[in-house]
Amino acid sequence: MTDVEGKLAELEARIEALEGRPVIEDAARGFIEYRGTVDFGSEISWTIRYAASSVLNLPAAARVEALAALGHPVRQALIQALLDGPRTGAELAEAVGLTSTGQLYHHVRALTAPKIIEQHSRGAYRIPPAKVVPLLVLMTAAADLAEHLH
Incomplete structure (x- = not known):
């Protein structure tokens, strides 16, 4: 060697x-x-x-869970809002136009389960720094896929 x-x-x-x-x-x-x-x-x-x-x-179950969590327009809007920095639940609900906390927490749970977002402080959420670039890459790849399919 x-x-x-x-x-x-x-x-x-x-x-x-x-x-x-x-x-x-x-x-x-x-x-x-x-x-x-x-x-x-x-x-x-x-x-x-x-x-x-x-x-x-790579673990199929983890891939499927992450893709399923990201595959909803409200969750995409939440991700886009969180790219600007941590936000409280109320700020997130307002940013994406949700009228009930139940709706918000349904979508937040879907994103926290695969650790795409996390609770940053009491009542505030954020995208962990190590997830920002992979999320942006995935969003870009999804747009590329859609463009090639149409």
């Missing part, structure tokens, strides 16, 4: 320890990567890379 290979193996082990998932390299099938640097109240940088062949091995 060369010095560079040793350092690469060490870095991959550190990433696996930090993120809880192995770094899988399968150059034969290619890679899926997304990244971004955005400023929504504070600068957030994020890079994710998977071997293309390993994408289908």
Whole structure:
């Protein structure tokens, strides 16, 4: 093993320890990567890379839960409102035009279950910083899919 290979193996082990998932390299099938640097109240940088062949091995139940949670117009509006920063339940209800707290909390629960949003402080919600770039990527990918289908 060369010095560079040793350092690469060490870095991959550190990433696996930090993120809880192995770094899988399968150059034969290619890679899926997304990244971004955005400023929504504070600068957030994020890079994710998977071997293309390993994408289908990601937990299906978690993917389905997240996609289902995001697949409602009110929840998309809530996400867009929260991209501007934490908001209270009342502020969220007003931002998306909901008239009952029951409706709001139904949609908030759908987004908190897969940890897309979280309760930031008593009565206020936010998008965790590590979720901002993946959410924006997913919103962009969904728009790309819809555009190609029509």
